[in-house]
Amino acid sequence: MTDHPLPLLNLSDFTAGGERCRAFLHALRAASRDVGFFYLTGHGIPGDLQEAVMETARSFFALPDQAKEEVRMVNSPHFRGYTRIGGELTRGQADWREQFDVMREAQVVRCHYGEAPWLRLYGPNQWPSALPRMRELVLDWQDRLTGVTLTLLRAFALALEQDAGVFDESVGEVPFQHLKLIRYPGRDTTLSDQGVGEHKDSGYLTLVLQDDTPGLEVLTDRGWVLATPVPGSFVVNIGELLELASNGYLKATLHRVVTPPAGVTRYSSAFFMGARLDADVPLLDLPGYLAREAKGPSSDPLNPLFHQVGRNVLKGRLRSHVDVANAHYGELEPL
């Protein structure tokens, strides 16, 4: 385990244009290819909004169990709401964190039995009655993070010498959004130190806001590296859809969160930006010198990747939330 910092990029260099923009795109490509993780500053999200979101997370998780259970995820065929500690699995092992999941507010899609089961991912969020202002704040947060990821996605397109809008069709008017507010309680790590087990994210891009308690670790060719909190920044990482689209030129990197020591609590917000559920992931036509370095997407026979986005997202959700799968998707064969 080393404590070497990850690369740090400033998004305002991209929007400034000219030489600053060219240097940004160069650094973006290097960071995404070599590590798949970087810090982002200059993103335009005000510090007081970041703090308000963390404060909302602290208030939500401090509610009595009964108020959190009122919005528990197992109520929702759309995988939204509260998951208690140990209620989520990563690679079959329970994670030591509690979390609140939000996606885009949507209408339920009426569908016929046997039709694409991922259509059931669309639907409303659940909100705790005890925190009446949470909905507006969190949806605003989700929209602002969407804006940052859309800008970044255009930067990725340019860095790979594509048309800036090459991902537009797969993203649509509003991309698939998924946000988690997370609490990692400390515990005696002789029991297990799995806050969240090692995994890759499944969307295009992830933005993580962490508080000042370390815990997020990234697998690099130097071993596991701690993403030491950098105040005001987001940690950005590449998800499997970008790896697929770039034929493995960009890397979806394994990462994990280790449980804080007993008596210490860590809070974070993780936002996953994906493609439209009804889209297929585009396969980019890379120029020869980049294509030669594209290794093909890494494939895990135990966790196949699908180009059809909805199928991929539903697979991940069913594996992570077995109680929701049993309650609402019992008729499906395991994926």
Ligand SMILES: O=C(O)CCC(=O)C(=O)O
């Ligand atoms: O809490 C964090 O810092 C990261 C969480 C994460 O990797 C995830 O939920 O996919």
Ligand SMILES: [Fe+2]
């Ligand atoms: Fe992750």
